Amino acid sequence: MISRRTLLRGTAAGALVVAIPVPALASESLMPNVFVRLDDQGRITATAPRPDTGQGVRTVVALMVAEELAVDTSDITVEQAPGDTERFGSQAVANSSSVRQLATPIRTAAATARCLLVTAAAQRWRVPVTECVAKDGAVCHPRRGKLPYRALVRAAAALDPATVPVELTPPEKWRLLGRTRGGRVDARDIVTGRTRYGIDARPPGGLVAVVARPPWLGAVPDTIDDTTTRALPGVVEVLTLTAPGDGQGGVAVVARSTHQALRGRDALRITWHGGTPAADSRAWITDLETALPASSPINGVQRIYRMPLLAHAPMEPMNATAHVRPDGVTVWAPTQDPGGLRTQLARQLGVPATAVRVEASASGGAFGRRIEPDPVLEAVACSRRTNAPVQVLWTRADDMRHDSYRPMSVHRMSAEIGVNGMPIRRAHEVVTWPLTVLPPFANPALIKASGDHFPYTVPGDVTVTVRPAPLRTGFWRAVYAGQFLYAEENFLSEIGTRSGLDQIALRRALLPAGSRLHRVLDTVAARARWDKPARGTARGVACHEDYGSAIAVIAVAEPESRRVLRVHAAVDVGVALHPSGVRAQVEGCVADAVSTVLGAQITVREGRVVESSFGDYRWARIGHTPDIDVTIVQTNAPLGGLGELAYPPAAAAIAAALAGGAPVTGMPFGTDVG
Template sequence: MITRRRLLGATGALVVAAPLVRSQLGYADELTPSVHVRIDGRGRIIATVPKPDTGQGVRTMAAILIAEELAVEVADVTLEQAPGDTARFGPQTIQNSTSSRQLAQPLRTAAATARCLLVTAAANRWGVPPGECAARAGRVEHPGHRALPYRALVADAAKLDPATVAVTLIPPEKWRLIGRTRAGRSDARDIVTGRAKYGAESAPPGALIAVVARPKWIGAQVDTVDDAAALAVPGVVAVVRLVAPAGGQGGVAVVARSTAAALQGRAALTVTWTGGTPAADSRTWIADLEAALPPVTGKPDIQRIFRLPLLAHAAMEPMNATAHVTDTGVTVWAPTQDPGGLRTILSRQLALPESQITVHPTLAGGGFGRRIEPDPVFEALTCSRAVGAPVSVRWTRDDDTRHDSYRPMSVHRLGATLDASGLPVSRFHQVATWPLTVVPIFNNPMLVKASGDHFPYSVPGDVSVTLRLAPLRTGFWRAVYAGQFGYAEECFLSEIARRGGHDQVTARRTLLPADSRLRRVLDTASDHHGYADGAACHLDYGSAIAVLVTADPVARKVIRVTAAVDVGVPVHPSGVIAQVEGGVLDAVSTVLGAQITVREGAVVQSSFRDYAWARIGDCPEITVIVVPSDAPIGGLGELAYPPAAAAIASALAAGGDPVSGMPYGIGVG
């Protein structure tokens, strides 16, 4: 774990180890203190960001950290995306809200090393101690009114042995940018003007387009294919049968010279299917999970059952990937959450050395856990090998909705014994759910419990998990199991408080430990919001958040949401706010009714027309308060969803029945 002392530096004199030896510094006209940072002979600062960006703003965070240590502005840092290569760049996965926590130390150290080498080079040229010099605004200054821009020092700095130079981090009291800048995303202009290239836009010139006819029902495999009509469509190049890889779904791909031709060719295919579960029904699944709950012993004062539905990821950019297989190797362009891991998987699956595999991670229009999975890449590889050309596989919105790796269903039975004031003194929480089929290790009740159970209140109790085999593909979905455990626990606590005549905030404050970070964020949110119909707290990923909600239960309208969040050092405050807002809107969507159902073996929902994600008119007034903290950098991407969903559901239920089923997004399948 990165300690605060290692990460921030207690004083400006804190010495950190230089990351590379002299022989690794690069050419004389370029200063390269690490794989993360280099400064060319023109003084241009280039940051190579090892983690991909799926909308969370990791590139901007990297630019802020590097600009801080190099005493320049964020706009002075040119950003480049690293290819998939864990040997060079270390872990490249973005999941479990780890990007900031894993990158802060190496990025700051790399930039600080460059700064100290430049300062030393200037001091040597002037014949003065380095301690008398300072880096400021892209140059090194000395009190004798002398200054040299970085570009004039690069060659001298590149010749220095970093092992002989003391490297210090900028102390927090001297920060100009970290936790202070109000700058937006570094790539915002490119995104809004269309210059930013997402996955489907990153295919090389001449790439063919493929779409896939996917199983008609869950688990079905291709039986027969009549492709004559498809091949007769102008522009169609080939029809390729896809055998389902591990975790994949298989199907029949139509490869064409345009998306329109590929779609027309798919519509002309005649495919028969076999196997699978054509009679599958999610109403049966939820009933089976409920029946799997163990019997209750004793007589709790209050008991409730919560039924949580399947959820699709619904990333704004549907799944896609481009691959080119040649005699000399494989190149992939994909919006992936794990470029380094993908390269390793491809090496193993294709029996090729990693040196023959290149993975270019692209900007992604959302991930939420789905882009950890490589199934679109394998589809593109199979098609490219079949036609001998680069192929870009495009999923339609309907493909994305009906063939996702869904958040598992779950059923929760909670019970509590209450004291004379009506607050809980003991509790139990029984969970029946499915493992994540895309990660076999999750077929373990204790791992599911560890992932989901983050109950923060001083109420002793037992939590048990019963797993049943998943009847369809399930995978990571924002907050994974914590989004379900925390939802049920907070909704249950809200009902207990309401029954006992307690204010939602007061009840939670009473049950939180006196020194809890959650008390601080809860009080901060309450001071801003005032009385709230719904409230919830969440402590996870090294961060703390409290969410308060005002709603109109009759109109089923969320009016106001206030979130106070403690993420330790908020490297990019605007990014913190944006991440929390995104989690709140996901919560609005699911609580107001977005869910996946299965009838006659197939997913019913097909796109945003019936998988009803929040529209502009559903958006409440959202206030996010970033609470100052001296804790280490915490995770954020998945933090807001669990408490926001629980607080919204509880607020909507404030005027009516307890939250145990529809219409508050807790479907019965």
């Protein structure tokens, strides 16, 4: 039983605070909190406080509200909350935390509405509350009949929520949550083009801006000749953008259409100076390797792993729309943190937060990139100059060549091997760059905490050396864990091969007794028929525990043809509220893993990022995608996170399978890094 005051105390200590008026005012709608609203026409609206960046949070919100209100998801309209941390708490989509942190508040919000409706019906019928039940949008009583929610809204809204005990629907009575049927509630809108993404924002009188960005790293404009540009039809303004925060600046051309803005940018004559025109990513990886300590603390088996720069490459390139007015500013953007963005804009513009409205649109991919505000700040600067709404559009080449990349890193793994062929002591030495978009990530301890999730009972030390980053770096799916685990699991696979040990048995022996990883490892081994290898194939396995969840992955590949045939995963997120969404998240991570292991990397030559599109940034096509089998292991563990969980073990398992028993030395597999 959860009382209203208990909920308030519990959520105030976390990332999300539920605001509940006590008592609620009698009105034509029932809104006992900021997440659920029922009106006297029978309409039910749920508010998703965090943006949907493809992870399906709107669907989970709809499922939770429908479950607790005893209706179907088709009866729920899901609205996206604007940026407002005072009302909704943290709105950041990061650290695979959205569902974990929203589950209790959203479910309790809907359950509160249900209990108020049931109480109102019981009072009208003058019967005990325990004799009434909510079902199919109505409150039912065995003798009194039923009352639809719309007939009870006014009476329920007059009740004091603090006086009504709230009980969540127990899992054994779930109709929707945890069930295998059902996909995304917005799937039809997405595939038919009705979903509005950030790039679809079209406020009345809106203009479009594109930016001429530095041709090499760190360059700034020296001279700007915009005479031809300003004479072109549709061009409204040309302005120089200073680098916002860790951004890169450039020269923006604002026009009445995208085509006119692009023509205007092409007509600019700019000379550039400064920066690092001779930068080369091959030298960077050499510099990182040179920074390794002269000798390892362990004299035994050793291997060095090199990890490349990676771009985020969302299907929807970066964009934002802003309208700065004398009385405030409105922003439309596919941001990962509308509340934080609102606070930042208010501070930058010197206005109260109430004068800033951030509308979080659907996002065509994010993967950590859209936590950064640079496109929004560019749109705000353009709007301030033109006194009109302005949408800043990044082209695919802009997005690829001016990203905040996943840092390069070098890892030296060392292990002492016992008489039984098992590792008995280990060392993991890392040299990498910080995340320049968040200065605290220059701290080696923070990088280690992000990356080091070694689950096996092999004693040893992990040391991190941080070198200055020569370009902008930022959050990329799984952050540092994707690099740490790739080295650790491939090194463990090499030890197993050297010692003639079965890779599953090796990991089982090294996992702590009672580990959740034991169960998912056994499950995936059975699903992949580990004891019956197919001729001509090789297999790799990896385990990972993070975000309160556990996963084991087995990849099957044909090393000779460098084809990944199948990927099996068993995942334990506690209770999977939306199984279809769980599978989709794992599948997305596997696609990223196939892409990065088979060739995707960012390279720099003569100060310029070479890759400009999916033509040379080798992301997996449909034909490269393996069969993906995801098994959900339901447990009683607390609800875990998922969005980033599967990428690190999937990448490690795929590389090990492609190697076919040979040592892996880096990512991409079989390609020079840098």
